[in-house]
Amino acid sequence: MKVKRYPWWFMPLFSLGLGVACLAAFWLGGDRDSGLVSFAILGGVGLVFAAGGRSEAIRGLRGDGRDEYWQRLDLAATTLAGLALILAVIAMCLWEWAHGRNGSPYAQLGAIGGLVYVVSLVALRLRG
Numbered sequence: 001m002k003v004k005r006y007p008w009w010f011m012p013l014f015s016l017g018l019g020v021a022c023l024a025a026f027w028l029g030g031d032r033d034s035g036l037v038s039f040a041i042l043g044g045v046g047l048v049f050a051a052g053g054r055s056e057a058i059r060g061l062r063g064d065g066r067d068e069y070w071q072r073l074d075l076a077a078t079t080l081a082g083l084a085l086i087l088a089v090i091a092m093c094l095w096e097w098a099h100g101r102n103g104s105p106y107a108q109l110g111a112i113g114g115l116v117y118v119v120s121l122v123a124l125r126l127r128g
Helices: 010-030 034-050 056-063 067-100 106-127
Strands: none
Touching: 010 056, 010 106, 034 056, 067 106
16 A cells, blocks of 8 residues: 655645634634634644654654554554544434433434445445
8 A cells, every 4th residue: 555645734734724714613603712712723733743844753743754654553543533533422422312302413423424434344345
């Protein structure tokens, strides 16, 4: 499997773009101050990614220092994060049902996650 590498500027720019999106969303929602805080935090993260080019960890997270080792770490971390989200969605849905509510939006998130998992599994199996 070929290792996907990104240019060094991808993560700083992505962080900054996400900060702008959060600022816009909060501002449109009437909470400009939270938007500015979010923008400052994400801008700071982007600055760390931009300035930390000598760090192996930053380069691995940023994508320009990727090799097979970092690819395995990324896959394991993504799997663990996905499992945590699945468990949280299930727990929150059960909590909502136990309190007489319909489980929204957790039931929909669980359905989306389950559907994407099954379709991905079938697609990857057919491809390989």
